[in-house]
Amino acid sequence: MSVVFWKELADHFSSRRFMILLIIIVLSGLWAAYATGQAIRQNTDTVPTQYVFLLLLTSSGETLFSLATFLGFFGPLVGITLGFDSISGEYARGTLSRVLSQPIFRDSLINGKFFAGLATVAVLWGSILLLVIGLGITLLGFPPNAEELWRMIIFTIVGIFYVGFWLALATLFSLLFQKTVTAALASMAVWLFLSLFVAVISSAMAGMVVPDATTPEAITRRTDIENVIGRISPGTLFNESVGILLNPAARVFGLALQSQAEGILPTPLALDQSLTLIWPHITTIFALVAVCFGISYIIFMRAEIRA
């Protein structure tokens, strides 16, 4: 497997595709972090004193989106770009049957490819985070504290697996469709559906279940239903977990009734408390990756490899 892994990793890093992604991500990431940092510097009196570093990631400042939102949006594209031709590309070049007639287990190929993709994502994500931290230290004048660092590291791990889901999905499609273009389009279709239409569908369905949302209870109920349906999309799972993870003050998803919020001290949550809150989300993301990859694995192991 390691042979395939290193070959694929080298391929990824030397490909033009990766270069383009890297430039887009680094530039937009730096820009978002810089704009946010400047905004924080100028409004020091209104900015909460704790966890300023995390604000670099979550606050949108004067830009359109925060870095976390940007990564949540762009991550799937990275996953799809790295994965959509992993098997179908080999097939189209006619190299698949040659590689598989070498004495390697079939799963070494698909594992190697998948983990090389994941490693590439990790390098991308890790480097952008390091850039942001570096920029943050320059802009703010102090380093992140341990808690912030931990939250960022966990954010990175969750992010890698979130992109990993799209990588696994694209790999699956590249296996199902022998044409690279079809695989890419199918992955994009799923991505569009999950990121745009699920939101529409979930609010429509919640509106059907709770048609008359006038009382606070009804409004909360409607939001809850909307959230639950919205969690079909891994994007929602990611955004929600990031929202909790990078904002220690957040303690609920969606809305809370005044009666529920009563008596809660406005103190930030400890890291393990935040983690407890998003544990189901993280587990689901991991499970989605495993399921997607598992399906590709099973299909690939039994597939007939014709040149």
Add this chain to the structure above:
Amino acid sequence: MSAVVDTKNLTKRYREKLAVNSLNLAVEEGEIFGFLGPNGAGKTTTILMLLGLTEPTSGNVSVCGFDPTLQSLEVKKRVGYLPENPGFYDDISARENLLYMARLNRIPEDEAQRRTSQVLDQVGLSEDGRRLVGEYSRGMKQRLGIAEVLIKKPQAIILDEPTLGIDPDGAIRILELIKDLNRQHGLTVLLSSHQLQQVQQICNRVGIIVKGRLIVQGEMDELGKSILKGRNWNFLLDVSGNTDGLERDLQSIKGVDEIEKRTHGWFLRCTRDVRAEMIAVVSRRGLNLLQLRSEDPTLEEIYLKYFREA
């Protein structure tokens, strides 16, 4: 001599279609076996089953003594496979392509470097080794494919349509290369083709597969004999001079069934080889022999007949 490839009632069914139908194939060690058949006869499917790249519906396969379905790794360690239209990673050089395959075979790095140079030399590509494969011509790619098959030092190689789409000169060079490998290294070769006239000159034995069934299998000359057995001997005879009465004389030769006058000469249907007698008749009558030709179907025509029946 033991069988390198041995199949028993090998069958592969795709939904309704029977692609390979109880195939019994035996390839002996050290021979070049030609696996002949028209397009879509089941040649590639059979080869895929030999390598464990697809599972047989029923029947048994043994390659180098291993079952490719269950012990595909053992088979792939010993057998090199060159698919039809082999593809390479176009954006890296030929050497790097070979090195990747060598690494997949777990050949240590310095040994891999050495073998890469050696096999490139063997197939006559040593000067182009550092060029990108994207710049290669078809014939060069095919030779690179053979180089790559050799890098694992296989016991046997399986080549699927090695001469497909290559100009006659290139095809001959590839066939000569295969022949050399077989002679010098004792490599067992199984090659599939539909171009009979090309491959029959290098094969020790051939098997003809049509519609998934192996029709005949055997040594080239034997096969010719068995196919030609029970045939009629047909000759065309042309002479100059006074030919009155010649027809009657010919008719009296034992074994001559029928004589037919053609524009040039006579066409004789016989039950045995009567050439010697015919020449004796011609010379006794003082005639000049212009031509005496066997009008029998050639081996190729017989193959064609088989193929058409499908």
